[in-house]
Amino acid sequence: MTSISYLTNTLLPLHIRRFRPSLSTLSCSLASDVDPAPNSYFPKRGQTLELVCESLAFKGKGLCKVTQTGFVVLCDRALPGEHFIGRVTRKKGNYAEVTKVKTITPPRDIVDAPCVYAPYCGGCKTQNLSYEAQLRAKEEQVRDLLIHVGKFSLQHLQLHAVLKPIVPCRIQFHYRNKMEFSFGPQRWLPKESLQDRIVDDDANENYALGLHAPGFFDKILNVDNCLLQSHPANKVLAAVQECWRDPQLGFSPYNVHSHKGFLKHLMLRTGRDVTTDQPEVMVNFVTSSYKPELLKFLVDKVSVFPEVVSVINNVNTSVGNTSVGEEEYTLYGKSSITETLRGLTFQISANSFFQTNTYQAEVLYKLIEDCAGVKGDDSEIVLDLFCGTGTIGLTLARSVRHVYGYEVVPQAITDARLNAKINGIQNATFVQGDLNKIDENFGKNFPKPDIVISGFIALSFLIPTYSYVICISLN
Numbered sequence: 001m002t003s004i005s006y007l008t009n010t011l012l013p014l015h016i017r018r019f020r021p022s023l024s025t026l027s028c029s030l031a032s033d034v035d036p037a038p039n040s041y042f043p044k045r046g047q048t049l050e051l052v053c054e055s056l057a058f059k060g061k062g063l064c065k066v067t068q069t070g071f072v073v074l075c076d077r078a079l080p081g082e083h084f085i086g087r088v089t090r091k092k093g094n095y096a097e098v099t100k101v102k103t104i105t106p107p108r109d110i111v112d113a114p115c116v117y118a119p120y121c122g123g124c125k126t127q128n129l130s131y132e133a134q135l136r137a138k139e140e141q142v143r144d145l146l147i148h149v150g151k152f153s154l155q156h157l158q159l160h161a162v163l164k165p166i167v168p169c170r171i172q173f174h175y176r177n178k179m180e181f182s183f184g185p186q187r188w189l190p191k192e193s194l195q196d197r198i199v200d201d202d203a204n205e206n207y208a209l210g211l212h213a214p215g216f217f218d219k220i221l222n223v224d225n226c227l228l229q230s231h232p233a234n235k236v237l238a239a240v241q242e243c244w245r246d247p248q249l250g251f252s253p254y255n256v257h258s259h260k261g262f263l264k265h266l267m268l269r270t271g272r273d274v275t276t277d278q279p280e281v282m283v284n285f286v287t288s289s290y291k292p293e294l295l296k297f298l299v300d301k302v303s304v305f306p307e308v309v310s311v312i313n314n315v316n317t318s319v320g321n322t323s324v325g326e327e328e329y330t331l332y333g334k335s336s337i338t339e340t341l342r343g344l345t346f347q348i349s350a351n352s353f354f355q356t357n358t359y360q361a362e363v364l365y366k367l368i369e370d371c372a373g374v375k376g377d378d379s380e381i382v383l384d385l386f387c388g389t390g391t392i393g394l395t396l397a398r399s400v401r402h403v404y405g406y407e408v409v410p411q412a413i414t415d416a417r418l419n420a421k422i423n424g425i426q427n428a429t430f431v432q433g434d435l436n437k438i439d440e441n442f443g444k445n446f447p448k449p450d451i452v453i454s455g456f457i458a459l460s461f462l463i464p465t466y467s468y469v470i471c472i473s474l475n
């Protein structure tokens with residue numbers, strides 16, 4: 001028998017509300033702003049359309065359909081129920097992208113976004129949508145994926161309870177244990193704030209440290225405080241912001257166009273001391289070259305915080321935008337931080353994968369255990385595919401015969417083995433390999449599994465919840 005269980009976070013699974021604009025809504029068109037009804041199925045670039053956002057699509061973009069033709073258009077920051085005028089900016093095969101020109105009727109379920117950067121920042125795109133509506137939207141996306149990609153019928157999903165209710169996170173802010181801010185030579189300002197620009201374009205005051213404007217690798221919105229990360233991590237961000245532009249210190253931000261400059265990224269990770277339960281923070285300066293004497297000022301500045309237990313320097317000489325360094329140096333304290341999940345201790349190094357929402361990881365892993373229906377008699381074999389640092393498999397290892405974990409990143413496999421050792425787990429084997437390249441011999445590498453966990457399909461772009469994990473019980 002094969003049973004597939006879908007896990008995520010919350011209620012309301014079957015209550016699907018799709019907004020279909022009524023004819024009366026659409027007939028109130030603003031004739032002067034909107035181009036005449038399209039005579040072609042494909043809208044033209046630059047054309048203005050009157051649209052109603054039906055739902056949220058992948059990456060949180062508002063999904064709309066051209067009334068006359070049903071052609072799909074996506075709009076950044078359009079929210080369900082919003083009636084607006086959009087201009088076509090890009091055509092892509094069977095859909096087009098539009099930018100919002102003017103809102104006619106505001107979205108349903110709108111709330112005041114608590115973050116001042118929310119209207120412009122690429123970090124959170126739907127903060128002004130109520131959390132309940134975000135959950136509904138996310139659940140709807142996963143259900144649509146199961147139907148369109150997974151080929152389940154809606155009836156099957158409902159009848160066999162394949163789709164479990166989404167589970168909300170108990171906190172909506174300060175939940176992320178990892179944030180990566182970028183340095184840049186020119187802070188990006190939204191149109192309405194351009195008057196705040198400092199006239200001398202070369203002034204250090206124009207340097208940016210923050211998050212990217214949505215969809216732009218080279219536009220950085222300066223951010224002094226981020227509601228996604230922990231409070232200690234925000235103290236570190238503020239301390240760096242306060243000083244790094246001082247010309248006397250000699251720091252230069254990396255320019256992604258000219259490939260010149262020293263500071264590339266500031267990565268902040270928050271874990272917990274396993275004995276005191278207090279937060280511990282890792283600060284990782286990603287630079288284009290190794291200059292520890294130059295970084296010393298910043299290292300001293302951030303290491304005064306008692307929560308900062310590790311300051312790392314990843315040196316990345318490549319022109320790409322990645323924060324993973326070719327070389328890694330520990331400039332202060334430890335080379336890793338720790339976190340506890342389901343009674344186990346995990347070591348997290350600068351670049352190891354760890355679920356970014358620790359609160360929901362705890363909930364998720366408990367759900368996986370429940371869903372997998374582990375018998376608890378040490379008889380079962382678990383196959384943990386895309387195992388990362390082995391966290392899921394290791395939480396199950398205590399009640400099964402053996403766990404086999406597969407993962408492509410060698411460092412993650414090293415971490416998984418270390419995590420097994422730290423927790424005294426001997427019945428787990430972690431193997432490095434590319435699961436896209438397996439052949440019919442793959443199954444000969446381990447005994448026939450009773451439970452298979454596939455931990456790769458993650459859509460954590462909307463809200464602080466986990467998307468889904470599929471447990472396939474093969475017996």
Ligand SMILES: C[S@@+](CC[C@H](N)C(=O)[O-])C[C@H]1O[C@@H](n2cnc3c(N)ncnc32)[C@H](O)[C@@H]1O
Pocket residue numbers: 353354355385386387388389390391392406407408409412433434435436455456457458
């Ligand atoms: C979202 S993480 C999940 C990790 C882990 N299951 C967990 O919950 O912590 C996905 C993992 O899949 C790994 N991965 C991606 N493509 C892979 C492939 N082709 N073969 C093996 N592992 C892969 C990534 O390196 C990453 O560690």
